[in-house]
Amino acid sequence: MSKVSGTPYYIAPEVLSEAYDEKCDIWSCGVILYILLCGYPPFNGDSDTDIMKAVKKGKFEFPVEDWSNISKEAIDLLTNMLKYSPKERLTAGQCLAHSWFKNNENPARGGISLNAVKNMKLFKSDRKLEQATISFIVNQLISKEERNELLSQFQSWDKNGDGVLSREEIFDGYKQLYGEVKANEEVVSI
Numbered sequence: 001m002s003k004v005s006g007t008p009y010y011i012a013p014e015v016l017s018e019a020y021d022e023k024c025d026i027w028s029c030g031v032i033l034y035i036l037l038c039g040y041p042p043f044n045g046d047s048d049t050d051i052m053k054a055v056k057k058g059k060f061e062f063p064v065e066d067w068s069n070i071s072k073e074a075i076d077l078l079t080n081m082l083k084y085s086p087k088e089r090l091t092a093g094q095c096l097a098h099s100w101f102k103n104n105e106n107p108a109r110g111g112i113s114l115n116a117v118k119n120m121k122l123f124k125s126d127r128k129l130e131q132a133t134i135s136f137i138v139n140q141l142i143s144k145e146e147r148n149e150l151l152s153q154f155q156s157w158d159k160n161g162d163g164v165l166s167r168e169e170i171f172d173g174y175k176q177l178y179g180e181v182k183a184n185e186e187v188v189s190i
Contacts, residue, residue, distance in 0.1 A: 011052070023091070033081065
């Protein structure tokens with residue numbers, strides 16, 4: 001695959017280089033697991049550009065104040081899911097066979113940061129975790145053709161090209177499809 005798409009917090013470095021395969025999803029799942037265990041992302045910044053620079057570097061840490069309660073097995077799994085080189089990164093099967101899952105009936109019982117909930121509340125993600133989860137689910141449920149059709153439709157509605165549909169852009173898009181009355185109903189519903 002070669003098209004850059006994804007949410008900055010969760011995007012793998014090789015996606016930014018426009019040459020990637022399914023291992024980019026292991027990276028994204030590793031980022032989500034990291035967040036769930038400590039409450040903040042391993043790659044962060046004040047803007048999307050800063051976040052992507054951090055992802056490109058691929059350097060992350062396990063600060064003692066938030067990771068002292070996390071099992072060595074969980075840290076090992078994360079370290080191997082977030083390997084910078086996709087060739088060195090675990091496969092999905094290897095992740096599921098990892099000792100963190102194998103040795104724990106309930107992997108969450110292996111410990112989470114005592115500050116995880118507080119950190120997650122402070123994590124100013126503007127619903128990025130929710131958006132990434134929805135994006136991941138959608139990408140698993142639709143075909144490549146359907147995804148390309150949706151992307152094309154989105155881009156045609158996104159008049160200013162900012163990657164976000166405003167209320168007006170959604171209204172204009174629906175207006176072209178259904179007329180003004182139905183478009184207004186849809187926008188109000190959304």
